[in-house]
Every structure is written in structure tokens, then in C-alpha cells.
Amino acid sequence: MEEKGIPQEQIYQMLRKYKEKDLTHRSGRILGSMCTCPHPVGIKAYSMFLESNLGDPGLFPGTKAMEDEVITILGGLLGKSDVHGHIITGGTEANLMAMRAARNTKGLKDPEIIVPRSAHFSFKKAADLLCLDLKMAELDGSYRMDLSSVEELISENTVAIVGVAGTTELGKIDPIQELSKLCVEKDIYLHVDAAFGGYSIPFLKEAGYNLPRFDFSLPGVSSITIDPHKMGLAPIPTGGILFRDRKYLEAMAIETPYLTEDLQSTIVGTRTGAATAATWALLKHLGREGYREVATSCMEITYKLAEGVKNAGFDLVTEPELNIVPFTSSEIPVDEIARRLEHRGWAVSLASYPRAIRIIVMPHLKEEHINAFLDDLRAIN
Numbered sequence: 523m524e525e526k527g528i529p530q531e532q533i534y535q536m537l538r539k540y541k542e543k544d545l546t547h548r549s550g551r552i553l554g555s556m557c558t559c560p561h562p563v564g565i566k567a568y569s570m571f572l573e574s575n576l577g578d579p580g581l582f583p584g585t586k587a588m589e590d591e592v593i594t595i596l597g598g599l600l601g602k603s604d605v606h607g608h609i610i611t612g613g614t615e616a617n618l619m620a621m622r623a624a625r626n627t628k629g630l631k632d633p634e635i636i637v638p639r640s641a642h643f644s645f646k647k648a649a650d651l652l653c654l655d656l657k658m659a660e661l662d663g664s665y666r667m668d669l670s671s672v673e674e675l676i677s678e679n680t681v682a683i684v685g686v687a688g689t690t691e692l693g694k695i696d697p698i699q700e701l702s703k704l705c706v707e708k709d710i711y712l713h714v715d716a717a718f719g720g721y722s723i724p725f726l727k728e729a730g731y732n733l734p735r736f737d738f739s740l741p742g743v744s745s746i747t748i749d750p751h752k753m754g755l756a757p758i759p760t761g762g763i764l765f766r767d768r769k770y771l772e773a774m775a776i777e778t779p780y781l782t783e784d785l786q787s788t789i790v791g792t793r794t795g796a797a798t799a800a801t802w803a804l805l806k807h808l809g810r811e812g813y814r815e816v817a818t819s820c821m822e823i824t825y826k827l828a829e830g831v832k833n834a835g836f837d838l839v840t841e842p843e844l845n846i847v848p849f850t851s852s853e854i855p856v857d858e859i860a861r862r863l864e865h866r867g868w869a870v871s872l873a874s875y876p877r878a879i880r881i882i883v884m885p886h887l888k889e890e891h892i893n894a895f896l897d898d899l900r901a902i903n
């Protein structure tokens with residue numbers, strides 16, 4: 523560290539040099555991210571609440587009131603307004619909290635969780651941190667959690683089953699209705715990871731898309747992850763965790779002797795209120811109509827991309843259910859496709875199961891980007 527400070531103008535210039543090295547979502551070149559350009563209203567709201575700390579909510583009752591309202595609105599979107607939860611850092615923290623709640627309420631000696639093979643890697647972290655035995659259920663022919671595999675894995679040590687509404691790699695929705703029935707029957711905690719799909723499935727259903735039920739309207743669903751920093755257009759880091767019952771938060775509560783609240787259930791202590799402000803502002807500003815427009819526009823571009831990929835001679839792994847297009851080629855290995863696309867300036871990502879190029883059609887991808895991408899895809903074939 524230098525002895526003398528550097529004048530601010532020079533600092534900003536130095537920062538710009540670093541920023542120039544970064545990719546931007548706005549360029550349309552990032553094809554494998556679940557994040558996107560944050561909405562300007564979210565950015566403004568975020569910047570207004572930079573000093574607000576929900577880890578000590580008594581000091582920031584205004585922000586706390588907003589958090590309560592956000593949880594109620596998101597719950598309402600997901601089938602139940604009187605839910606309990608928090609705005610946190612993202613899907614990983616939400617999934618950790620859900621697994622912690624499930625483990626603590628069951629109180630078994632050798633707890634196990636069952637997740638689909640397609641589950642996000644955050645459940646591996648949860649298993650490691652919380653000393654849970656992770657059981658992976660197989661997928662069916664359409665890459666959804668296979669129910670008979672789940673049933674085979676259930677044991678007296680099972681503390682939770684996880685279904686995903688919008689899988690990370692393929693955008694598939696697990697059979698949550700059937701899982702809910704099973705979990706009610708067997709008295710098992712069911713967590714739905716809708717980090718990706720939570721902000722789109724409800725709006726697509728409103729717009730007439732035929733998508734399955736996945737939310738608190740199903741009696742077996744105990745908790746849902748929903749990420750405002752993915753399809754919710756909020757700045758990162760902004761995640762959401764919702765619980766059907768307050769008892770799940772209570773099962774994780776730790777005493778906080780000298781703070782303005784007596785108990786804390788979140789993993790993080792000091793917790794930004796800015797994420798809550800951004801989420802609140804965007805829910806109010808965009809409304810159902812605005813979010814419906816975001817979700818349906820992404821789907822329209824997804825279908826165009828899927829059609830274009832097929833016409834360019836590539837094979838879809840599966841028809842898109844949400845805004846992800848996974849594809850392979852019978853002629854070129856997937857890593858080689860990725861290398862050729864990267865050479866042409868596209869930041870693509872690879873699905874691991876099955877191995878495929880995976881394009882996530884987030885709101886920053888416009889028709890012109892997709893057309894330019896398809897030109898390059900045809901050229902590399």
C-alpha cells in the first residue's frame with residue numbers, strides 16, 4: 523500500500539482501465555450467463571440504500587418494511603402471500619438456508635438429502651457445510667427428476683428432497699406436483715430451487731404458456747429459492763428464500779445479544795439492504811405487465827434461436843421449456859464448437875449433462891445479437 527493517496531480523477535481513470543478488460547452483458551456477447559444488465563431503476567434504488575444493513579434491522583426499519591413487503595409480493599407470485607423469508611446474496615445462500623432449515627427441523631443423526639442429477643452445485647456445498655449425505659436422483663428421458671429413482675433413494679434419514687424449476691444447464695422444470703404428493707405422503711421437506719425460473723414461470727403462465735405447477739399452491743412445497751438477480755433484473759448480489767412456515771426460520775435462529783433484533787436466521791450477518799430496495803423498486807416499477815413482457819420476449823428470442831440452430835445443422839438436446847437452448851453437433855465435438863465460437867468473440871458455456879453448448883437467452887440478448895450469432899454458427903459448421 524502506498525503512503526500517499528491518489529487523487530480521485532486518477533483513481534477513476536485507473537478503474538476504467540480495469541473495466542475495459544471486462545465483458546459487458548450489453549455487448550450481447552455473453553451467452554452463458556444467468557445474470558443480465560441490471561435495470562436502471564434497480565441500480566438507482568440500490569445506490570440509495572448502500573449504507574442500509576438488514577443484519578441490524580432495528581436501525582433501518584424502512585428497509586426492513588420493504589423486505590417484508592418484497593417477501594409478501596414474491597410469495598403472492600408463488601402461490602402464497604403469507605410466507606416468511608429474506609432477501610439474501612443469491613441462489614447458493616438460499617439453497618444453503620433451505621437445507622439448513624430442513625436438517626434442523628428434522629433433527630436426525632445421519633441426515634440425507636435427495637437432489638436431481640441436474641441440481642446446481644450449491645447443493646454440494648450445502649451437503650459439505652451441513653454434513654448431509656447427498657443422494658443424486660437420475661433424470662428421465664426429458665431430463666427431469668425421475669420419480670422412481672427418488673422413491674428408491676428415500677430412507678428414514680431423508681430430511682429433504684429438492685426439485686428444480688428451471689435447471690441451470692437445460693432450463694427444465696422437475697415434476698414438482700408429483701414430488702409434492704410424495705413429500706406430503708412421506709412427511710418429507712420439499713425445497714424447490716426456482717432461482718432461475720421463479721421470476722419467469724409465473725409470468726409465462728399468465729401469458730398462456732403451458733407450464734407445470736411448481737409453487738406454494740402445492741401443499742408439499744416447504745420452501746422456494748427465487749433470485750431477483752437472474753430474471754428479476756436486479757443488480758447482483760440479490761437472492762430470495764421463501765418458507766411456507768415461520769418454524770423453518772426459527773429452526774435456524776441464532777441469538778444476537780447486542781443487536782436490535784434478538785434472533786438471526788440468515789447465514790450472512792451484515793446484509794445489504796440495497797438488494798432489497800432494488801427488488802422492491804423493480805417489482806413496483808415493472809409490475810406484472812413489465813415482467814410478463816421480459817419473460818415472453820426472452821421466450822420469443824429463444825424459439826428463434828432454437829429454430830436457427832437447427833437450420834444451421836446442429837442438434838437441440840431438447841426443445842426449450844424455458845429460455846435456454848442446449849445443442850450439439852453430430853460432426854464437431856462440443857469443445858471444438860465452443861473453441862470456434864470463442865475465437866469469433868462469443869462467450870459460451872458448456873452443459874455437463876449431457877455435454878452441450880448452452881445458450882441462456884437473458885434479456886440482454888436481442889434479436890440482432892442472435893442473428894449475428896447464427897451467422898457465425900453457420901460459418902463454423
Ligand code: 0PR
Pocket residue numbers: 554555556557611612613614615617642644686688689690715716717718749761
Ligand atoms: N440454483 C440454480 C438453479 C442456479 O442456476 C444457480 C446459479 C444457483 C442456484 C446459484 O445461484 P447463485 O450463483 O446466485 O448463488 N446459476 C448460474 C450458474 O451457476 C449462475 C451464473 C450466473 C453463472 C452468471 C455464470 C454467470 O456468468 O450457471
